[in-house]
Amino acid sequence: FQAEDGIRDRSPSRGLGDVYKRQAHLWRHVSLNHKLDSVLKVTAATGNKAVKGNDILIFPDMVRYSGVGSDNIESDVNHLVNDQLINGEVSSSLSSSRFSGKHIFVCTHAARDERCGIYGPGMITKLSEQLIKQGHEDVTVYSASHVGGHKFAGCLLAYPEGDWYGLLNADLMENFVDQCFTKNEILQNYWIGRMGAHPEEQISISKNWK
Secondary structure: OEEEEOOOOOOOOHHHHHHHHHHHHHHHHHHHHOOOOOOOOOEEEEOOOOOOOEEEEEOOOOEEEEEEOOOOHHHHHHHHHHHHHHOOOOOOOOEEEEOOOEEEEEEOOOOOOHHHHHHHHHHHHHHHHHHHHOOOOOEEEEEEOOOOOHHHOOOEEEEOOOEEEOOOOHHHHHHHHHHHHHOOOOOHHHEEEEOOOOHHHHHHHHHOOO
């Protein structure tokens, strides 16, 4: 579940920090007014263009909601949570579309941990270069505000699988792209876990490693 805002600042993330604070009341509203059966992971991220309101990307459902909160944020969040997150149906009350491809969210939120602001931008630059070089045009890279686990900086989340990686840096991005996208395998020594997977499933994934 990723919140996308129309900003493109990849410097140590003052812009993303502002987005994070603006959207904080939305996430509090979700936690206070709705009981979900699963853990909800929320990150504010850069968008490809300026938008009114917020675009919300739902993983692993691959549904994009556009303009959320442009008029009435509480009403929009209620529709989003009740229809999509609780009932598992695309909300007819909000503007939505399906999307595809792979999506990488790199933490660059220096206000949370300055190491993310140091490692993140360089990782994004190298990621973008290697994705083009290795022919992965269906992968989109975002600068994200907070993905958790900052003691493992640099951190990123790779969707739609939801794989969470840490202890990364720009020099590892060639190997990361080759392993995770060219070979479609997990980069084992840097894998923290998989979002939404039960502990037994995570153990099963790691047992298959050599």
